[in-house]
Amino acid sequence: MQATRRLKHFAVAAAALASHSAVLAVNGAQPGGYGIKNAAMGGASIALPLDAEAAANNPAGLGHLPSSWTLGTQVFNGRSSADYVLPGNRLRNRQTEIAPEGGINWRLNSTWAVGLGIAGSGAGSDYGQQALPVPGAGEANTTLRVMELIPAAAWTPSPELSLGLGLNIAVQQFEAGGVIVPTPGGLFPVPGHGKQSASGAGLRAGLLWKPTQHWSVGLNLKSRTRMGKLKGYEQDLLAYSKGRLDIPAQYGIGLAWQPSERLTVAADWLRILWGDIQAMKDPNGFAWRNQPVLRLGAAWQLDERWTLRAGLSRNSRQIDSARAVQNLLVPSINQRAFTLGVSWQLDPKVEINLGYELNPRTTLNGTGASTGTSLTSKVQMVLLGYHHRF
Template identity: 30%
Template sequence: MKLRALAGALMLAGVVAPAFATNGYFSHGYGIKSKGMAGVGYAYGQDALAAATNPANMVLVGSRWDVGLDYFRPQRESTLDSSTPFPGTYDGNDTENFFIPEFGYNQMLSNNMSFGVSVYGNGGMNTDYGDFNSRTSNLVFGNGNLGVDLMQLFISPTLSMKVNENHAVGVSLKIAYQRFKAYGLQNFDNTTWSSSPNNVTNNGYDSSWGYGIGLGWTGQLTPTFSVGVAYQSRTWMQKFDKYKGLFAEQGDFDIPENYGIGFAWKATPQLTIAGDVQQINYGSIKSIANKGTAPWLLGDSNGPGFGWEDITVYKLGVSYDLNKAWTLRAGYSTTDAPYAGTETFFNILAPGVVKDHLTLGATWRMPSGGELSFAYMHAFKNTVNGTGPNADINNTMYEDSFGVAYGMKF
């Protein structure tokens, strides 16, 4: 069984997770159990995906493996008001169904130390407008379908250990792979707009590798109350050479640092309440953070970007052991949209504006010893209305996902 689990990790390492744009372009959580509780996990690890949030929790979940699949369906659109030359609502859902795998394996090396690997999609953003360029007479962006597709995968080998009976620490190497393509932006593929024409659009997928580090601590402060803290560094990625005329800093697209703190309170023997506060620093990545109106060429160091800002995510989840066979979960999270109304034009390509998420989940502990887990997420519809130079451009999004996972302790 252990060899099969390790083989599964290597197979999934070749699969990229697309379009999971919930908190900006990060996922709302990692691991199906966590996703059923709004993504909480700094102080409450539940499976071998725990290292994605807090590496310290791997030694607390013990020897186990988990494999899951999430079906994700985002709905995104942009509306141009009647004051524009091309009024109407434009549907970016020509591609709208995505399947996102995850895998985790953790092995206890001793009573106080574990080594494992977590494989998961960090997020992504995707739009596919079949009608935007044609309905705007090819005058706004270009011709043909309009859209982008960003996909990211993390492979996180993790060493975790108990310092003493009540405290654990962990460290993960964050090995990242990403790929990207853009199409339908021909009007910007020239020396008037770009520092590197022919490296703006319709060049197929480009890919890059990178690395970062994750650190975590979990402390059991009382018999019923624990606290967790984790930090994930900026992930330094190779540049997208095929799109060095589109992204700032000649194709740079690093993954921003994020960190947070959480608690878990076992209110009764059956009921656990957990909460997290997570910070995602989109504003530190120029290709994401630079304003769309920046007075430079696309691809320049200070060239136009999406205008995204840092966001803070608040998560609250509950887990209730109904009986020996069933655990039920629910959660809610909220944040701000990552960009303001002044940035809606460029974000027609990436309208990641959802703020509030409701989740439900459950685990069935099977007589055979395995665990079958489920999670549902609904991200409520939200619109960023354009202001200033983009006063007539409004971006809207809502999402649903359903995931299932199988896990087993050994």
């Protein structure tokens, strides 16, 4: 009977995960954190598994969680603008996206746990007008949506140590329109190829070690996810990478400290290897650099029902100021995020979580060949979720 109930929980959660569509993001094309409780702590998560979405942060974390599932909703609101190339040519972009998130964790015994996490990411813009007054050019817009399914397992040979391994099964959807490129004969509008999809696979691995009762150390590795071709785009926009837009590798280390029963503090250092994927090596393209990210957070348990969370994160911008012109359609320039959150424990099995993230208004002023162009962006996110133990 208990096994039947668990299978029902699994089926309900898996069905909800299947409807996922990615949201726009702030660390390049990635969100500040996965899992509402960790996201509300600035994204700090590598050494601090808090819910069933742990596979997206560190698969070893599954070994330190009870059997449970979590479902949530992210509401993303982004506003950006650009003073682009010509004096007085001002473009504005406003987008609101809603997307689910979640994960499932199932403890098989004291040594083994399995789970399924979901990680959404993406970037884009929709200016609703031509980037430049070029005959034949469409409205400037682009959309990249990525969904990563992460089936994972964790082995816990002792209470102090867990090792995790997972697959990274990714599906992406890409569309770009209104792209204008310089040619020897003048500016030329690139024809659109509509929405195209591709899939790919990679690996994730992690370690979680508790050297003392109050300290945890985590390591997280993610291989490059090699994606298939986006049909049509290998002819122009992604010709340098033969139509492929891979998901970058990344690695990170995390620390968590619990000096008392009520207070928990965590920190992560993460490096996202944007610059290593072929699409970013195009000398005429986006040219994103490898990006380090620092994430800090704290949680304070007020009583048995209420927990408050806060955090901040900081990254090194992956876009060089000399590439502001090329990055009009993906103005992912935010470098700071401030987060808040609260958890309400309704009963021993059910918890409601709420989070908020603010990436304050920031501007990138072009230099060199991009002098005269500036990009400005502000991002806010509201997160609401339900966590259930079974």
